[in-house]
Amino acid sequence: MDVALSPGDVSSAVLRVENLSHSYGRGPRAVPILDEIAFEVQRNQIVSLVGPSGCGKTTLLYSISGLLRPSAGRILLDGVPVQGVPQGLAMVFQDYSRSLYPWMSIDRNVDFPLAAAGLPRSERRDRVEECLDAVGLHGHGGKYPWQLSGGMQQRAAIARALACRPDMLLMDEPFASVDAQTREDLEDLVLSVRKRFDMTILFITHDIDESVYLSDRVIVLSKSPTCVQDQVKVQFPDERDQIGTRSLAEFGVLRAHIASLIRGAGAAASARRQ
Numbered sequence: 001m002d003v004a005l006s007p008g009d010v011s012s013a014v015l016r017v018e019n020l021s022h023s024y025g026r027g028p029r030a031v032p033i034l035d036e037i038a039f040e041v042q043r044n045q046i047v048s049l050v051g052p053s054g055c056g057k058t059t060l061l062y063s064i065s066g067l068l069r070p071s072a073g074r075i076l077l078d079g080v081p082v083q084g085v086p087q088g089l090a091m092v093f094q095d096y097s098r099s100l101y102p103w104m105s106i107d108r109n110v111d112f113p114l115a116a117a118g119l120p121r122s123e124r125r126d127r128v129e130e131c132l133d134a135v136g137l138h139g140h141g142g143k144y145p146w147q148l149s150g151g152m153q154q155r156a157a158i159a160r161a162l163a164c165r166p167d168m169l170l171m172d173e174p175f176a177s178v179d180a181q182t183r184e185d186l187e188d189l190v191l192s193v194r195k196r197f198d199m200t201i202l203f204i205t206h207d208i209d210e211s212v213y214l215s216d217r218v219i220v221l222s223k224s225p226t227c228v229q230d231q232v233k234v235q236f237p238d239e240r241d242q243i244g245t246r247s248l249a250e251f252g253v254l255r256a257h258i259a260s261l262i263r264g265a266g267a268a269a270s271a272r273r274q
C-alpha cells in the first residue's frame with residue numbers, strides 16, 4: 001500500500017512537498033508541528049490528507065498555499081518553488097459562511113477574482129456561468145449567499161475557486177459543516193469537478209470513509225509533530241458511487257487500515273504524555 005516519493009520525478013508532479021518542517025514560536029518556546037513531510041501529487045489526482053485532530057493538517061495546507069513560510073523544506077508547484085502565494089492554487093475552506101461576501105450576489109462573488117485579474121467582461125460572464133453550471137447552481141446566480149442553503153453556499157465557494165482555472169484545488173475539511181446527505185452530494189461534486197476541469201485536488205478531511213471514497217491516494221499523518229505514516233493507494237475505478245463503492249470489500253479493508261494507523265498514532269501520543 002505504501003507509495004514512495006520518487007526522487008527526481010518532478011515533471012509529472014503538480015505538487016511536490018520536500019522535507020517540510022514547521023515550528024510555531026522561536027527558541028526554547030518553539031513548538032514543532034510538521035516533521036519532514038514529503039509527498040507528491042500527480043496531475044488529475046485526488047489525494048486526501050487524514051490525521052488526528054490538531055496534528056497540523058491546516059498548517060501544512062497554509063504552507064503549501066504560501067500563506068505560511070515553513071521553518072524548513074521546499075514546496076514545488078509544477079516544478080517551481082513556492083515563494084509567497086502562487087497563482088495556480090485555489091482554496092476552499094470549511095466555513096463557507098465566511099468565505100462568500102454576503103453583500104454580493106452569487107454571480108458577483110464568483111466574478112470577484114476574475115474582475116480583480118482584469119479579465120474582459122464577456123469572458124468573465126461566460127466563466128461565471130460555466131462554473132455555476134459545473135457546481136449545479138445554474139439559475140441561482142442572482143441570489144445572495146444568505147438566500148442559499150449551507151450546501152449551496154459551499155457549491156458557490158467551489159465555483160469561485162474554479163473561476164480562475166487553478167492548476168490545483170486545496171480543500172480544508174470543506175464538508176465538515178453540512179448534513180450527511182448534502183455531504184455525499186458534495187463529494188460527488190468533487191469527483192465531477194475533477195473530471196470536467198481535469199483538476200488536481202488536495203483534500204483534508206477528518207472522515208476516513210470520505211477520504212477513501214474520493215481519493216486516488218490517502219496520506220495518513222501521525223500525531224503532532226506530524227510526519228507521513230503511510231500513503232495508501234486507492235484503486236477503485238474513477239466512476240464511483242456512494243452505495244456501490246462503499247460496499248466493496250476493499251473499501252472496508254482500506255478504512256480499517258487507515259483507522260488503525262490514526263488510532264495508533266493517538267494512543268502512542270497519549271503514552272508519551274504519561
Ligand SMILES: Nc1ncnc2c1ncn2[C@@H]1O[C@H](COP(=O)(O)OP(=O)(O)OP(=O)(O)O)[C@@H](O)[C@H]1O
Pocket residue numbers: 024025033052053054055056057058059060224
Ligand atoms: N498560528 C499559530 N500559532 C501557534 N500555534 C498554532 C498556530 N496555528 C496552529 N497552531 C497549533 O498547531 C497545531 C496544529 O494546528 P492545525 O490547525 O494545523 O491542526 P489541524 O490538524 O488542522 O487540526 P484540526 O484537525 O483541528 O483541523 C495545534 O496544536 C494548534 O494549536
Ligand SMILES: [Mg+2]
Pocket residue numbers: 057058059172
Ligand atoms: Mg485544520
